[in-house]
Amino acid sequence: xxxxxxxxxxxxxxxxxxxxxxxxxxxxxxxxxxxxxxxxxxxxxxxxxxxxxxxxxxxxxxxxxxxxxxxxxxxxxxxxxxxxxxxxxxxxxxxxxxxxxxxxxxxxxxxxxxxxxxxxxxxxxxxxxxxxxxxxxxxxxxxxxxxxxxxxxxxxxxxxxxxxxxxxxxxxxxxxxxxxxxxxxxxxxxxxxxxxxxxxxxxxxxxxxxxxxxxxxxxxxxxxxxxxxxxxxxxxxxxxxxxxxxxxxxxxxxxxxxxxxxxxxxxxxxxxxxxxxxxxxxxxxxxxxxxxxxxxxxxxxxxxxxxxxxxxxxxxxxxxxxxxxxxxxxxxxxxxxxxxxxxxxxxxxxxxxxxxxxxxxxxxxxxxxxxxxxxxxxxxxxxxxxxxxxxxxxxxxxxxxxxxxxxxxxxxxxxxxxxxxxxxxxxxxxxxxxxxxxxxxxxxxxxxxxxxxxxxxxxxxxxxxxxxxxxxxxxxxxxxxxxxxxxxxxxxxxxxxxxxxxxxxxxxxxxxxxxxxxxxxxxxxxxxxxxxxxxxxxxxxxxxxxxxxxxxxxxxxxxxxxxxxxxxxxxxxxxxxxxxxxxxxxxxxxxxxxxxxxxxxxxxxxxxxxxxxxxxxxxxxxxxxxxxxxxxxxxxxxxxxxxxxxxxxxxxxxxxxxxxxxxxxxxxxxxxxxxxxxxxxxxxxxxxxxxxxxxxxxxxxxx
Ligand code: GDP
Numbered sequence: 001x002x003x004x005x006x007x008x009x010x011x012x013x014x015x016x017x018x019x020x021x022x023x024x025x026x027x028x029x030x031x032x033x034x035x036x037x038x039x040x041x042x043x044x045x046x047x048x049x050x051x052x053x054x055x056x057x058x059x060x061x062x063x064x065x066x067x068x069x070x071x072x073x074x075x076x077x078x079x080x081x082x083x084x085x086x087x088x089x090x091x092x093x094x095x096x097x098x099x100x101x102x103x104x105x106x107x108x109x110x111x112x113x114x115x116x117x118x119x120x121x122x123x124x125x126x127x128x129x130x131x132x133x134x135x136x137x138x139x140x141x142x143x144x145x146x147x148x149x150x151x152x153x154x155x156x157x158x159x160x161x162x163x164x165x166x167x168x169x170x171x172x173x174x175x176x177x178x179x180x181x182x183x184x185x186x187x188x189x190x191x192x193x194x195x196x197x198x199x200x201x202x203x204x205x206x207x208x209x210x211x212x213x214x215x216x217x218x219x220x221x222x223x224x225x226x227x228x229x230x231x232x233x234x235x236x237x238x239x240x241x242x243x244x245x246x247x248x249x250x251x252x253x254x255x256x257x258x259x260x261x262x263x264x265x266x267x268x269x270x271x272x273x274x275x276x277x278x279x280x281x282x283x284x285x286x287x288x289x290x291x292x293x294x295x296x297x298x299x300x301x302x303x304x305x306x307x308x309x310x311x312x313x314x315x316x317x318x319x320x321x322x323x324x325x326x327x328x329x330x331x332x333x334x335x336x337x338x339x340x341x342x343x344x345x346x347x348x349x350x351x352x353x354x355x356x357x358x359x360x361x362x363x364x365x366x367x368x369x370x371x372x373x374x375x376x377x378x379x380x381x382x383x384x385x386x387x388x389x390x391x392x393x394x395x396x397x398x399x400x401x402x403x404x405x406x407x408x409x410x411x412x413x414x415x416x417x418x419x420x421x422x423x424x425x426x427x428x429x430x431x432x433x434x435x436x437x438x439x440x441x442x443x444x445x446x447x448x449x450x451x452x453x454x455x456x457x458x459x460x461x462x463x464x465x466x467x468x469x470x471x472x473x474x475x476x477x478x479x480x481x482x483x484x485x486x487x488x489x490x491x492x493x494x495x496x497x498x499x500x501x502x503x504x505x506x507x508x509x510x511x512x513x514x515x516x517x518x519x520x521x522x523x524x525x526x527x528x529x530x531x532x533x534x535x536x537x538x539x540x541x542x543x544x545x546x547x548x549x550x551x552x553x554x555x556x557x558x559x560x561x562x563x564x565x566x567x568x569x570x571x572x573x574x575x576x577x578x579x580x581x582x583x584x585x586x587x588x589x590x591x592x593x594x595x596x597x598x599x600x601x602x603x604x605x606x607x608x609x610x611x612x613x614x615x616x617x618x619x620x621x622x623x624x625x626x627x628x629x630x631x632x633x634x635x636x637x638x639x640x641x642x643x644x645x646x647x648x649x650x651x652x653x654x655x656x657x658x659x660x661x662x663x664x665x666x667x668x669x670x671x672x673x674x675x676x677x678x679x680x681x682x683x684x685x686x687x688x689x690x691x692x693x694x695x696x697x698x699x700x701x702x703x
Contacts, residue, residue: 006311006383007289008084011337013091013104015132016114017122018680021144024270025114025279026088030371031199032277033069033086065090065104065323065335066385067369073281074203076189076246084284087385089322091128103396103446105135107322107337107385110287112279117143117151117267119647120159123619123654123680129164138257140264140282146174147181147269150649157265169226171253171264172278173219175212184268184275185212187220188249193278200273224249230256250285257286258293290383296339298399298407301352307407309340311382316405317341317349321391321398324443326479332443333367334394335387339409341402342381350403354393361400364390396446417449417462418614418659418683421469422487424458430483434459437480441472448472462492465681466663491614491660493568493697494686497607500525505599507591510583517583518591520544520552523576524603529612529686533560536576544580544592551589552577555596564604565611566698571686575600611689611697614659619652620669622677627651629672637661656684 014029016022067090072083091104091111105111111132115125132139143156153174160168175183175192183194185208192209196202208216228238231252237244256262266282268275295308298318309318319336327333343349348360367387368375380386394400399408425431438450438459449462463469466489476482502523509516527534535553544552553575560570580595618639622630627644631653634641639657646652662681669677689697 003313003381004085004384005082006291006381008082008284009087009289009383010084010283010287011087011089011107011109011290011383011385012283012287013089013108013111013137014114015091015111015125015128017116017119017124020114020116020119020122020125021270022114025112025142025144025276028199028270028273028276029088029280030067030069032201032280033071034371065325065369066387067371068385069371071280071284073284074277077250077281077285086280086283089385102131102135103322105131105137107320108137109290109293110138110140110283112142112283113139114142114144114270115156115160116148117145117153117156117269118148120156121163126163127682133260136260138260138286138288140257140266140279140286141168142275142279143265143267144270146177146267147179147272147274149178151178151181153177153267156267160263160265165263167261168263168265169223169253170219171223171282172266172275173212173216174267175209181269181272181274184278185216186278187216187223188253189246190216190220193275195274195277200276203277226262227253227256230261254286258288296409298409301406301408309407311338312340313342313382315340315382316402317343318399318401318405318407318409319343319349320409321394321396321400324394324396326440326444327389330365330367330389332391332440333387333389334391335385336400337385338380338382340382342379344379345377349400350406351394351398351400352406352408353398359393360403361391361394363388395443416492417447417464418492418616419465419469420460420462420490420492421473422453422458422490423461423473424485424487426483426485433480433482434476434484437476437482440480441475445472464683466666489663491658493566493689494612495563495565495568495570495609496572496612497524497526497570497604497609499606499608501603501607503599503603503606505595505597505602507594507598508586510586515583515586516588516591516594517586518548518552518588518593518595519581520577520592520595520599521579522552522556522596522599522603523574523578524600524607525574525576526607527572527574529572531572533557533571534574536574538576538578539580544577544582545587548582548587548589548592549577551592552580552596555593555598556600558593559597559600559604564601565609565694566700568611570604570609571612573604611694612686613689615656615684615687616659616662616681617654617656617684618662618665618679618681619654620677620679621647621650621652622669622673623649624651626673626677627653630669630677633668633672637665658687658689659683 014022014026067088069086070083071086072081089104089108115121141160143153145151146153157170171187173185174181175185183192185192190208192206194204196204224238227249228235234248234252253262253264264286266279270276290311295310297306297308300307309315318340319338321334321336323335325333343363345363345366348362350360365388366377366380368377401407425434442448442450447464451460453460461469473486505520507516507518537549556575563570620630634655637657638661639655641653641655643654644651669679
């Protein structure tokens with residue numbers, strides 16, 4: 001198969017708050033792109049209607065981490081009639097999976113952000129929006145559900161402007177609203193669009209209805225003002241009142257979107273089949289192709305220097321694996337995005353994070369996922385996304401590259417898990433299945449960790465929230481048929497210190513035969529929250545030979561993992577090894593490791609150790625009449641209220657509260673509000689546990 005033109009490739013995500021309509025929009029996208037593609041292939045003999053009937057029976061689902069579809073934008077565009085190749089990268093729906101959201105944001109080039117036309121900007125849209133800012137993802141917005149009672153395009157737009165970005169610009173307005181919502185006015189083409197046929201598949205272009213001309217004119221003026229401000233030439237024309245062409249607007253708007261200066265806002269109702277095709281046009285018109293973006297940065301593993309790669313098939317191959325998924329048909333499926341070069345099936349690639357130089361990963365098959373089918377392909381090119389099977393050592397976030405031209409793309413940073421549960425297989429047979437399931441699930445999800453409790457030998461799973469772990473336990477049952485007993489969720493506390501100390505560590509045993517001799521002096525110093533662990537070697541004049549220094553670091557790390565207060569891992573500390581002594585015969589790595597570990601433990605106990613707990617950010621929503629009860633309940637949970645606001649006829653409470661107080665909140669909120677309250681919760685930061693509670697935890701009363 002010949003290479004697809006890269007300028008006609010789009011790697012996009014559809015992102016939204018839960019319930020805003022992401023699934024419905026995605027389903028429509030796959031449906032319309034399916035039709036568009038079939039129309040292009042009428043020679044195959046199947047008519048559009050036949051195909052639609054089949055689709056309706058089967059229903060389209062997005063289950064793949066990346067789905068490829070094809071779209072030929074409406075007439076009147078540059079390069080008219082060209083087909084675009086759109087890879088839709090799945091972004092997970094729940095906030096507990098922020099790591100997955102980040103991972104997908106890393107590989108997509110642009111995004112469609114979907115909003116509920118009644119609720120406007122909701123908590124999670126805000127979080128994901130900020131993350132997309134972090135990864136510099138150009139965006140278009142889609143205000144959905146305009147058919148719903150209470151829907152209001154202007155209010156939706158206003159909330160985007162207020163909460164997310166001043167750069168939002170309406171390029172459409174709805175014709176009618178709520179039950180009268182019947183179509184869309186495009187402010188750029190100055191035409192009205194209706195969506196006819198069973199599923200709105202026929203887009204009919206007409207003139208703007210006379211009664212809406214004035215309103216459309218005012219909106220168009222605002223739009224032109226914003227777009228023209230981004231281009232000197234266009235601004236001149238605008239100020240002189242000259243005619244501005246559709247093509248001019250599109251060009252300037254495209255440039256501004258790619259530079260994160262403007263975010264065009266579209267509208268419609270996915271459920272009522274209105275507007276989605278115009279959003280697909282917008283994806284082609286305004287979102288970047290892989291060549292529109294700056295070169296991708298990575299690190300040369302040999303020199304640790306920054307290097308870049310271009311989406312060019314002639315450059316050496318480099319790709320990022322962004323998701324490992326277990327697939328019922330082929331086993332473990334690794335999705336990757338090619339940043340440079342190309343890859344043919346049957347070839348070998350190198351993984352600089354796991355490879356020793358001798359082992360390479362063989363690319364047995366390359367798969368492309370479509371809505372309902374998967375296709376084997378022979379080759380994948382720069383800028384494209386595909387999946388492969390049978391990789392042995394490669395995990396999420398790893399780079400695959402050419403061995404002679406190595407690169408490591410920045411590994412996404414994943415938040416630490418904040419919650420743990422104990423899990424115990426019901427039978428011996430389950431034991432093995434459990435091990436297998438845990439391995440597969442941790443491979444897939446970097447925010448999911450598993451460890452063994454050193455004292456009890458039990459297995460402990462940690463993740464990002466109660467729901468996250470619930471879903472994983474449920475998947476273990478359903479996908480891996482593991483029967484297990486699951487304990488109560490526990491907070492993943494951490495320990496740290498508040499003061500700096502200097503401490504000696506001596507491990508000397510010299511009584512006959514070969515002895516042990518390790519002797520160190522270390523400085524222990526608190527570091528800023530969230531900055532982790534740092535080990536500094538300040539040994540001068542060979543007080544300790546270089547070969548023993550890594551052993552000291554290892555001992556320090558092992559001691560930190562055990563903690564000194566209540567057995568939780570210590571974080572945010574700088575350890576400087578600055579003095580010590582050694583013995584020609586008796587010194588060994590083991591002795592220095594023990595000395596390091598002893599110094600850390602003894603020192604930390606004097607350095608005012610404290611416990612840290614995860615503080616969550618919560619946004620709870622409920623009808624007015626329950627507001628008092630919900631607020632009171634949050635107060636009892638050590639909640640600190642930051643803001644309350646009205647959203648439609650609902651009250652919204654934003655607060656922070658320790659995770660330990662939030663267990664079972666879903667049930668509690670449900671019963672307080674007769675099932676009408678909702679909430680989102682995400683990890684905020686680690687903070688000091690109050691004195692009295694620390695005492696209880698240390699004494700084991702709260703564990
Ligand atoms: P997701 O959670 O973001 O994937 O949202 P879904 O697509 O599952 O939609 C959530 C609910 O909103 C479902 O009951 C949909 O039928 C409904 N929904 C989605 N789009 C629209 C729309 O345009 N209008 C109306 N009235 N309901 C919609």
